[in-house]
Amino acid sequence: MLFIPIFHNLPNIYNEAMKKINYLNIFIYQNLHKNLSGVIMSVDFRGQKEKNLIALLLVLGFSCFLTYCFQFIPEKSTFLANQFFGPIILVSLWHRRRIWLAPFFLAAIFVFIEIFSQRFGYLLPEDYFRLIMFIFIVIVVAFLGERIEKVRMLNDLNEKLKKQTERLEDANNELEAFAYSVSHDLRVPLRAIDGFSRILLEDYGDKLDDEGKRLIDIVRDNTMKMGQLIDDILLLSRAGRQEMKISEIDVEALANSVFEELKHSMEDRNVQLEIKPLPTAYGDRTLLQQVFSNLLSNSVKFTRTKENAIIEVGADGVKNENVYYVKDNGVGFDMKYVNKLFGLFQRLHTPDEFEGTGVGLSIVQRIIRRHGGNVWGEGKVDEGATIYFTLPGKKEDLKNHLS
Amino acid sequence: MSLDEVEILLVEDNPTDAELTIRALRKNNLANKLVWVKDGAEALDFLFATGAYSERNMEGLPRLILLDLRMPKVDGLEVLQRIKADERTMKIPVVVLTSSKEDRDIVESYKLGVNSYVSKPVEFDEFTEAVSTLGLYWILLNKPPE
Numbered sequence: 001m002l003f004i005p006i007f008h009n010l011p012n013i014y015n016e017a018m019k020k021i022n023y024l025n026i027f028i029y030q031n032l033h034k035n036l037s038g039v040i041m042s043v044d045f046r047g048q049k050e051k052n053l054i055a056l057l058l059v060l061g062f063s064c065f066l067t068y069c070f071q072f073i074p075e076k077s078t079f080l081a082n083q084f085f086g087p088i089i090l091v092s093l094w095h096r097r098r099i100w101l102a103p104f105f106l107a108a109i110f111v112f113i114e115i116f117s118q119r120f121g122y123l124l125p126e127d128y129f130r131l132i133m134f135i136f137i138v139i140v141v142a143f144l145g146e147r148i149e150k151v152r153m154l155n156d157l158n159e160k161l162k163k164q165t166e167r168l169e170d171a172n173n174e175l176e177a178f179a180y181s182v183s184h185d186l187r188v189p190l191r192a193i194d195g196f197s198r199i200l201l202e203d204y205g206d207k208l209d210d211e212g213k214r215l216i217d218i219v220r221d222n223t224m225k226m227g228q229l230i231d232d233i234l235l236l237s238r239a240g241r242q243e244m245k246i247s248e249i250d251v252e253a254l255a256n257s258v259f260e261e262l263k264h265s266m267e268d269r270n271v272q273l274e275i276k277p278l279p280t281a282y283g284d285r286t287l288l289q290q291v292f293s294n295l296l297s298n299s300v301k302f303t304r305t306k307e308n309a310i311i312e313v314g315a316d317g318v319k320n321e322n323v324y325y326v327k328d329n330g331v332g333f334d335m336k337y338v339n340k341l342f343g344l345f346q347r348l349h350t351p352d353e354f355e356g357t358g359v360g361l362s363i364v365q366r367i368i369r370r371h372g373g374n375v376w377g378e379g380k381v382d383e384g385a386t387i388y389f390t391l392p393g394k395k396e397d398l399k400n401h402l403s
Numbered sequence: 404m405s406l407d408e409v410e411i412l413l414v415e416d417n418p419t420d421a422e423l424t425i426r427a428l429r430k431n432n433l434a435n436k437l438v439w440v441k442d443g444a445e446a447l448d449f450l451f452a453t454g455a456y457s458e459r460n461m462e463g464l465p466r467l468i469l470l471d472l473r474m475p476k477v478d479g480l481e482v483l484q485r486i487k488a489d490e491r492t493m494k495i496p497v498v499v500l501t502s503s504k505e506d507r508d509i510v511e512s513y514k515l516g517v518n519s520y521v522s523k524p525v526e527f528d529e530f531t532e533a534v535s536t537l538g539l540y541w542i543l544l545n546k547p548p549e
Contacts (some may be wrong), residue, residue, distance in 0.1 A: 171448075178507055184473055187502040191525050194418040198527040199426070227525035234504070 049330050172241065179237040194223040225355075232359035235290070236344070239366045244284040248396060250322065251391075252278040254285070255313045258292040266300055269309065276314035279322045281391035282398045287367045288391075294360040295326040295387055302330035302385065303356055321373070322393045327386040333379040341377045364389070372401030406456070407463030410436035410542060414482065415500075416474040420523070424469065424500070425512040426538070427534035431518075432541055440463070443477025446470070447485055450492055464495055467541045471509055472501040480511055487516040494548050496541050 021045065080235070195220045252275060259273050273296075281288075303309030312327040333341070333348045340346040342365040345358040361377075368375045368389045379385035392398040411433065415421040421439050424487040431467040440446045446468075448454035452461040468486065472479035479499065486492045501508065502520045514522050521537055526528045 007507070184502045184506055187525055188417055188420060191423065191502075191523060191527070191530060194525060195423045195527040196419070196531065224526065230525075251540070 090099035
């Protein structure tokens, strides 16, 4: 409070001078009185925190100067009415926050100061009272300015987000065009390579020796692999962009039907499937079918070297999230490489051991994440692998994730 | 072969695909009365006896049209739309035979009234099988309106 006596003396000096230009005083008063809200509001709080502080100090200084030099606040009541409620209402109209609380808060402070000063039998000089009130107002207005600035920043961010979304949409469209072109344009030459190497074999087979035929087989084998790769890439891109149709899924029935479909690819094998009771989940049927198809066919593939393959599908419920798992007793994997499990085109086996493109688990991950779930794996070399994934058990959870 | 008694009109811009298709059909003796046009514009000229085919008799319509979708100038969907919109050609069975497996192509084709949609398999045996199956079905088994 040291600075107040200095300021307190200032008005006396200035008042002497001001009396001499009373006319001007009244003129300025009348105008400023009406426009003080505008003066305060026009201070730009935009930018950094330091800048805001400077702006706050400027307003503070300017308001002290106004209060003491021009003595333009004749009564508390009109002061409150015009200088205080004016900007408050202005600002509240602006962004409809809880700013209407501010006048009540300030009024409480004023009442407290009055009571406090009366309690100690000390009447606050009018000038001090005005100064305190003014400082409060300025702080409040600065605070409001800060909030307005936040809204402004939010708007800016929104704008940026909108542009970003547009760019993302563009990129997505490009990706779609790319996927389309992959599905069409890459298949054409591939079919030609496969077809004509086959025709070569059919029409000129008698002129080729075994080595020649073997070489042609290599060509055909590789076109098959490339065809598979194209199909998998397309599946992956579809898993990411296909619109989701949400319904309640009987996961148990889904797992069963997928396994039935896989059966034709393992006629000569002894594969035992054990499906434990599975809770229903919410999600897109086609996409979840893809998940089970990829996981179960992986299990079937990687148990190929075992005499008795056992695949188990089960679940543990944790609150709203259902944790499902697909477990097998196949060749498993080294936990050292677990971080590569879901990587695109990442493989933990050579093509000689097990065929594959390294896309399957990426697709699984993409689909589960689109459902707001998580997926992870555990394994041990020669003992088997378990892939866990979570799915929302409640429709609201999925809706919250998607919105 | 006279252009007025064509059985199959093959609309295909890619010569290797066309050759594979014709080869598959020939194995079933279905390629004797086949005309191969290389894009949508030529297909329309052939069907409506305009342009290079203005000498052709409009009455002699093919019994089956094998139509690729992505072609230069006039694409397959537009050809399909023109065929199905015209009183004279709307009864000809049109089979879309394309590399595209895109849902929107399939949906759009059916909306325009395609009779069948076949996605060309990459694998040669499957491709041959698919083409000869649909050739046999549409030319020998299927009963068109008189």
